[in-house]
Amino acid sequence: MRLMTRDLQEAIAAVSDVYYPHDVKVLESNRGIDAVLEASGASRQQFVTLRYAAPVKIDAGTFDNLLLFMTCVDGAAEARQGRISVHWGKGRTLPLSPNISSQLTFDRQFCQKSIRLDKNLAEEVCSRLIGRALDVPLRFRLTPFSANLEAAWRQALHLIRAFEDPDLSLAPHAWKQFEEFLGILVVEAHPHNYSDVLRHLSSAADPRLVREAEHLMQTGGPAITVGEVAKALRVSLRSLELGFREARNMTPIQAHRRIRLNAAREALLNSTPSTSVTSVAMSCGFPHLARFSGYYQQTFGETPNQTLRRCRSGEA
Known part of the structure; x- marks a missing residue:
């Protein structure tokens, strides 16, 4: 899917179809948008490139069941989930957890490349790593990836891009294995509400x-x-x-x-x-x-x- 439009409502409708219903407000009333949207992959694992070419404020609602990892490839942005807000810029990836009130503000140059993961699979991975069922939903800390995780994530996205070639497309079961790898990568390397449990498990096990x-x-x-x-x-x-x-x-x-x-x-x-x-x-x-x-x-x-x-x- 590829869309280029200067019609704000058309852009909102297209992005809503890919992600979630949301509201967008252009922060400069005398300037319009020049939006570009590209989406590929299965509906559950969309890989998306999005640019508005205008400063916008987005009310994303509660991000219903949407576990999104948004990489800034140009410009800068601010995200707020619940009471926490963070700024991030070029070359940084931010995890956005599902089912939390979310607002985003993009500057004129902001361009994103994002990928969504299956929320249930990520929680299953976390549950398996800690050896028990999760008491509450998995929530990632609203902060950009560390340098090491960012480098690994960039390589993973490069590999996803390679599989967009029809001759190399992943079969559904193969993609599930790859998606599970991505889930393990972020659960083990990025802070979240079960990180303390994982750190406790990281201590040396009893030789017995x-x-x-x-x-x-x-x-x-x-x-x-x-x-x-x-x-x-x-x-x-x-x-x-x-x-x-x-x-x-x-x-x-x-x-x-x-x-x-x-x-x-x-x-x-x-x-x-x-x-x-x-x-x-x-x-x-x-x-x-x-x-x-x-x-x-x-x-x-x-x-x-x-x-x-x-x-x-x-x-x-």
Whole structure:
């Protein structure tokens, strides 16, 4: 969708169709607007470029269910949500949380590139990270992104732009994975009303928890997942991952893989005439043989076939 208009009501109607019903007031009565609106993507994940080419004040109502991240590419603006207001300018991104009374003021040069995320998905991500249901809706602090988050966000938007090419368009399930990545990025890196809970979880986990997780990985068989381990221990995935990084300098997935690789090596070193690399790989939870061989060689310095041959020749 692309619209160029000098008609304020036409611009309001078009933006309302993309985002939400709102009111716009031009702050210089003797000058009109010269609006440009571009929108792409699915209705739930609109990527929008908008410029009025006039100083305007916008009453956005309560931003019903709209989780919006607005990047200023030129000019400057002010946003107010509830009792909090903030100014931001070129090269900065501001998160606007849903269901809060919101007003925006743009100067004449202001141009934005914005993307909306699914509010429910963002809250689901936050809930998963803290390991429990949210008591109240997720609310991001009304302040521009930090420099590090801004750089990561800019790369993400660049990637979204690349997928606007029809030959590269993301399938719906692929976009959901990408949107979840964006949700994790902002939930972990930008302040919000659950940041203190996440910081508390960021402290080093009890090494006992790591030992119990490793025991479950060893006794639960190759099919047990990290999620099932966390659930059995009644901790969040984030707590489990932080514990392994602190205690083992690896992720739980890497630790589980190492346990299965050790079991595979033990089976190869104690082989019988019927033992094969394929049977060992499958029994230890490695259905992809080439990947198993790569992991094995990287860990033990030889291929599974070399281990099996050494064992059978009496060199092991």
